[in-house]
Amino acid sequence: MSEVRGHAARAGIGLGSAIAVAISWSLHKSIVWAIVHGFFGWFYVIYYALTRPGGIGG
Numbered sequence: 001m002s003e004v005r006g007h008a009a010r011a012g013i014g015l016g017s018a019i020a021v022a023i024s025w026s027l028h029k030s031i032v033w034a035i036v037h038g039f040f041g042w043f044y045v046i047y048y049a050l051t052r053p054g055g056i057g058g
Helices: 002-011 015-028 031-040 042-051
Strands: none
Touching: 015 031, 015 042, 031 042
16 A cells, blocks of 8 residues: 555645645646645645635535
8 A cells, every 4th residue: 555655645745735726727727826725735625625615615
């Protein structure tokens, strides 16, 4: 299991970054914004969840 985790870490992308890129692309259809949001990863995912209707924040 740790070997799989090590390969993902070496690849340079985590789950948070992948989710952030997917959310960003679905909203903005912009590669630049997807890269920016992918860099912030989980911070953007949490921001998205808190600010959208029906998300964590209501």
